[in-house]
Amino acid sequence: MHISRELELSRRAFLRRSSQLAAMGAASSYALGLAGIGEAAAFSSSGGYKALVCVFLYGGNDHGNTLIPFDPTNYARYAAIRGGIDDQGGGIALPRSSLASTVLMPAGGQTVTDDITYALAPTMPRLKARFDQGSMAPILNVGPLLAPMTRAEYDNRSVPRPPKLFSHNDQQSTWQSSQPEGSQTGWGGRMGDLAQSSNTNAMFTAINATGNAVFLSGEQALPYQVSSSGAVLFRPLERGRLFRSGAATSALETILTTGSGNILAADYATINDRSIKFGSFVNDALENAAISTDFGDGNRLADQLKAVAGMIAARGSLGVTRQVFMVSMGGFDNHDGLIGRHEGLLAELDFALDAFYQATIELGVADQVTTFTASDFGRTLASNGDGSDHGWGGHHFVLGGSVNGGRFYGRAPHVSVDTPDQVGRGRLLPTTSVDEYSSTLALWFGVSPSDLPSIAPNIGRFASSDVGFLRSSTMHT
Amino acid sequence: MSEGYEPWLNREMRQANDFSAQQYFEARGFDQVDDNRFFNGTSTGDYMIWSQLLSGGSAVRKRFALALSEFFVVSLNDINLSWRGPAIGEYWDILNRNAFGSFRALIEEITLNPAMGVYLNTRGNRRADPRRGRVPDENFGREIMQLFSIGLFELNQDGSPRLNSGELIETYTNDDVTEIAKVFTGYDLDYSQTTFTPDPGNPSRTIASVDHVRRPMTADPSKWSRSLNDGFHATEEKQFLGLTIPAGTSAEESLRLALDHLVDHPNVGPFFARQMIQRLVTSNPSPGYISRVAAVFANNGRGQRGDLGSVFKAILLDEEALDPAKVADPSFGKLREPMLRFVQLARTFGVRSESGNFEVRNLSNPANQLGQSPLRSPSVFNFFRPGYFPTGSQSAANNLLAPEFQLVNETSVAGYVNFLERAVDTSAWFLRDLSLRYSAELPLAHDAAGLVEHLDLVLTANQLSASVKDTILSALEDIPVEQNSPDTDKLRRIHAGVVLVMASTDYLVQK
DSSP, X not given: OOOOHHHHHHHHHHHHHHHHHHHXXXXXXXXXXXXXXXXXXXXXXXXXXXXXXEEEETTOOOGGGTEEEOSHHHHHHHHHHTTOOTTSOBTTBOOGGGGXXXXXXXXXXXXXXXXXXXXXXXXXXXXXXHHHHTSEEEEEEXXXXXXXXXXXXXXXXXXXXXXXXXXXXXXXXXXXXXXXXXXXXXXXXXXXXXXXXXXXXXXXXXXXXXXXXXGGOOSSOOOEEOBTTBOXXXXXXXXXXXXXXXXHHHHHHHHHTOOOSOHHHHHHHHHHHHHHHHHHHHHHHHHTOOOOSOOOSSOHHHXXXXXXXXXXXXXXXXXXXXXXXXXXXXXXXXXXXXHHHHHHHHHHHHHHHHHHHHHHHHTTOGGGEEEEEEESOOBXXXXXXXXXXXXXXXXEEEESTTBOOSSOBSOOOOSOSSSTTBSSTTOBOOSEEHHHHHHHHHHHHTBXXXXXXXXXXXXXXXXXXXXXXXXXXXXXX | OTTOHHHHHHXXXXXXXXXXXXXXXXXXXXXXXXXXXXTSOSHHHHHXXXXXXXXXXXXXXXXXXXXXXXTSOOOGGGOOSSOHHHHXXXXXXXXXXXXXXXXXXXXXXXXXXXXXXXXXXXTTOOOOBGGGTBOOOOHHHHHHHHTTTSOSBOBOTTSOBOEEXXXXXXXXXXXXXXHHGGGGOSOBOOOXXXXXXXXXXXXXXXXXXXXXXXXXXXXXXXXXXXXXXXXXXXXXXXXXXXXXXXXXXXXXXXXXXXXXXHHHSTTHHHHHHHHHHHHHTOSSOOHHHHHHHHHHHHOOSSSOSSBHHXXXXXXXXXXXXXXXXXXXXXXXXXXXXXXXXXXXXXXXXXXXXXXXXOOOOOOOXXXXXXXXXXXXXXXXXXXXXXXXXXXXXXXXXTTOOOGGGGGOSHHHHHHHHHHHHHHTXXXXXXXXXXXXXXXXXXXXXXXXXXXXXXXXXXXXXXXXXXXXXXXXXXXXXXXXXXXXXXXXXXXXXXXXXXHHXXXXXXXXXXX
């Protein structure tokens, strides 16, 4: 199978558009307040403000203990595979009784594979409530694919596999950018490329509240980093004094923004410059945009999401109508000690996502903000004793006022380590591709169908670019 | 430097670590069971590594050990056992002892080290148990191939990928992972000489003495904490990377065969050489540079493969590392890691620890601390990836890698300057155990030009550009200091000078 030529062509058209933006200085438009140079056909900013928030679960989430079969038949299969004894748990199986209060009953009596009834992990009561209210939906067995693939095609390699499956860094990159490590742009950044012309200040299109990652890098859009407490300012510059000397402060500012002929030095100076230029502006905007929602204390994901909520609250002062955010939490690579640690992580996730959704309600933008999870990969259903190993597909969540929630999307895998929907030890062969997931989000965000290949390069090989979990996906018209 | 680099380097390399981590824990009593309950936390691990890096001799050995700690990564953030400080201390000692020894011996020692054992789950890993659906843990088996030896793709000796009809060639499949995982089954901590003391904080519980986190893990079940007659090593046939280990082979022999096979793989030389050059000299070594170092890895000239002393000498004494013209090459050099900047600051200006313990903790927070802390990588993939580059940058446009830039963003650059401001006078609360003497600088302080020249030499090897030097000089002249001024005034000028030099990109990029 060959990579289609038309993708290459659409890529080139896209690059051309990007360089037009560059020629007009879009990447450094902060000072100019540059606005509205986009192609109206390429991107719609109608419908007011919109934001996408990527919540990356680093390490590879154990989807098997995140969304657990609860009906007796499928629970028994789950327990047998994960080393549990009857309904009591054990091994890496959660006890069945612990799941009773987080069972998800889809509205309208939706049935899935083998009539599985799913429960959320017992530490996720808030997302269970959001599911019941219709603002949360699980998307089943999502993962990177170059094209739809059966188990036979996986085995005989008649359909290409995404490279470097099961490798943390490469699958993080593949989820974020469609390519393994070394990739230049991610789909969050590429949406930023299309969206930044809608924003007065292009700099605040792609906002990163966690460590550097390729997801938010576009051809033009650059991630702007904020800490959990907003922008970090250079204190000597703010104070106007370095060791009580104003002259030393001026010297510091000069030096920070001076790159020598060395390329690395020039790059460092550029980031210093960006940090100096935008920091106070951001913090002034945040100061006038208070939020009363409780984000708790000591939940690091909630802290990041609080900063995101702050940026959304300050959207008017920041001059933005479209934004893409990234936050993350780590600790999901539980080869050992899965039981205990994993439920704790999910409790943090549950609290943080719920608080963030509550904040969007407070800000009156719940319908305009969609939050979604991503992770390196799913994990094996099989147990290695007290943990699970690297897998491929996994279950994910979307949350927001525009989510057609309270039901499942995608195809539920059998609870099995030997059916053709997995490739061994219960490593799921994805049935919904990351491209389908990202396209659905992109259409809602305002990307035109013709531009989808620039976001999701493999989307042309899948039957639909809209999985259906968001309302008004076709708002771009 | 009349003697030349090599004799100096030879002398440095012969020096053992004169005060090992184990000696540190013993001297400080941090390995005793007492009311401090040191067995419980991680802070003594941070104190230990800062003490190692900020003080003591054998700095060259330690510099290489630190580079190795970013290749064979274990992180204090995630080693779940008691005595985490001494456990990571033993890991550090292994890296020091073997820094100029054999790669093969080193990889075996780190494989069996308890800190690595809990970090990547070899400890307690068992053979398959079909009745319970249990299969061997794949974590160490995967990462020893991907990160610690051969990498994902077949390489030429110059580090470039080998291609098959234009395609990369994967070094292993997931079946290889599943198979090699069996090699790392059956090991657990060695309690054969361990004694037990009641926990002062909880008398119903006893605390095992520290030795069990130092001794290599063992496949002999009679030495485990709950001693058994039969172990858990997978004794079925193991097949990976073209090697077959016959059924019935013992754990020890399986390990020996597996590690021999991995270390003999032609990828190891270029894979390891490129990353060590990146850690020590430049982010973008030429193919020739990698090739020359990889050749020394393959054969040190005396027929030995994987002689790390020869490899490190080849890295530092290579023509590309020593060529003075490279200083002006815009694509040469590397961003200094934040932890190295702090170590340089402290060692250059005569750091002292009030307690003698070097009580500095985890400095990983980029917003209000250093943004990096030794032996505190966020994952086994190190603080940054060897192939990282900042997108939308000049580096990217020039196809250059810049691994350390994975730590650089709007938050961390401001955080670094704020850290620096409170580190030069050790006024930050988290540096309160330290002081800097500036004994060589105080006599120069009244002479602003002389001070700038001196700081340029000791911090950047005279690589400040003329304009940056002028800028710093005029700033320092604005802080009035006379020969008879009090030390507080002199220190103010020195502190400002050090901040300005260390904030400059001429300093930040090591060339």
